[in-house]
Structures are given as C-alpha cells and as structure tokens.
Amino acid sequence: xxxxxxxxxxxxxxxxxxxxxxxxxxxxxxxxxxxxxxxxxxxxxxxxxxxxxxxxxxxxxxxxxxxxxxxxxxxxxxxxxxxxxxxxxxxxxxxxxxxxxxxxxxxxxxxxxxxxxxxxxxxxxxxxxxxxxxxxxxxxxxxxxxxxxxxxxxxxxxxxxxxxxxxxxxxxxxxxxxxxxxxxxxxxxxxx
Numbered sequence: 001x002x003x004x005x006x007x008x009x010x011x012x013x014x015x016x017x018x019x020x021x022x023x024x025x026x027x028x029x030x031x032x033x034x035x036x037x038x039x040x041x042x043x044x045x046x047x048x049x050x051x052x053x054x055x056x057x058x059x060x061x062x063x064x065x066x067x068x069x070x071x072x073x074x075x076x077x078x079x080x081x082x083x084x085x086x087x088x089x090x091x092x093x094x095x096x097x098x099x100x101x102x103x104x105x106x107x108x109x110x111x112x113x114x115x116x117x118x119x120x121x122x123x124x125x126x127x128x129x130x131x132x133x134x135x136x137x138x139x140x141x142x143x144x145x146x147x148x149x150x151x152x153x154x155x156x157x158x159x160x161x162x163x164x165x166x167x168x169x170x171x172x173x174x175x176x177x178x179x180x181x182x183x184x185x186x187x188x189x190x191x192x
Contacts (some may be wrong), residue, residue: 015081020156027076034069038062040064055099056134064142071145076154076176078109081160090169103161103168110157118149 045058083085090101124147127140 012125014167015071015160016079017159017163020079020159024076025081027072030072031069031076034065034072037065038069042063057059060132060135060137067142068145071149073120075149075156078153079156079159080085098169102164106157110154110161113150113153113157116153117147118150120146120148154160183192 041062048055124143127143128138
C-alpha cells in the first residue's frame with residue numbers, strides 16, 4: 001500500500017512538474033516545523049506566565065512560527081490545489097465549462113500571488129524602520145516570507161496552467177472512473 005505522502009504527491013500528477021516534488025516535500029516539512037514551533041511556544045508561554053516568570057520573547061517566536069506557517073502553507077496548498085472550494089465546482093464540470101472555471105480560478109490565484117510578491121516586498125522594505133519588542137529585531141524578518149510565498153504561488157500556478165493547457169485539467173484517473181460510473185448507471189437501462 002502506498003504511503004500517505006506518496007498519495008498526496010501523486011494527486012493531480014498531470015498538473016505537476018516532477019522537478020518541483022522535492023520543493024513540495026521541503027515546504028511540507030517547513031509547515032510541520034512551523035506548527036510544532038507555534039504549538040510549543042504557545043504552551044511554553046502559558047506555562048511561564050502561570051508560574052509567574054513570563055518569557056516575553058516567546059510572543060515574538062509564536063508570531064514568527066504562525067506567520068511563516070501560514071504563508072508557506074499558502075504556497076503548498078497552491079501546489080496541491082487544495083486552496084479553494086471552487087475546485088469542487090470545477091471537478092463537477094466537463095469540457096469547455098471546466099476549462100473556463102479552471103483557468104479563471106488559477107488566474108485569480110496568480111493575481112493574488114503577484115500582489116503578494118509586490119506588496120509583500122514593499123512591506124519587507126518598510127519593515128526595516130520598525131522593530132519587534134523586546135528583541136529589537138526589524139519587523140522585516142517577519143515580512144520576508146510574504147514575497148517568497150507569493151513567488152512560490154506564482155510558480156505553482158503557472159505550473160498548473162501550463163500543464164492544464166497541455167494535458168487537460170481533469171485528472172485522467174477520475175475521468176475514467178466517471179466514465180465507468182456513467183456506463184454502469186446506463187447498463188440496466190440498456191437491458192430493459
């Protein structure tokens with residue numbers, strides 16, 4: 001039986017470039033580290049406050065893990081096409097209607113990714129003028145992940161658009177299962 005990680009990477013294989021699979025795995029690991037770091041720092045923050053000796057810098061650590069986890073997760077969900085409920089609408093369609101909805105969804109995500117790159121970079125640059133307390137670290141360290149995430153979103157969206165135009169957006173295995181299901185439903189009617 002295939003492991004869960006292999007099944008996730010194989011999902012919508014026709015829309016992915018194999019060269020980016022390692023990057024997807026790495027980003028998933030970073031998401032896991034961010035969740036673990038966020039959860040651990042929140043727990044430590046609660047414990048140190050309860051014993052009357054709070055570690056004030058834990059707030060910075062918590063917000064960093066949270067922010068990085070959210071933006072790295074946004075890039076991963078774009079690659080895995082798990083980011084919108086609209087994918088369920090597209091999956092229910094066929095032919096030209098499906099093509100239009102799939103392209104529309106990805107163009108919207110592409111525009112969002114480009115905005116993340118542009119405005120995230122502007123925020124990153126302006127972040128050198130303000131500092132996080134109590135460490136006095138420039139807030140730019142927190143904003144750095146935004147344009148990086150936006151760039152990954154753009155790359156993954158372009159990957160799906162190119163492969164969708166080449167191979168079609170519908171997963172070949174799901175298309176075959178749908179065709180067999182329709183044929184099975186029509187079979188009793190053909191007998192009667």
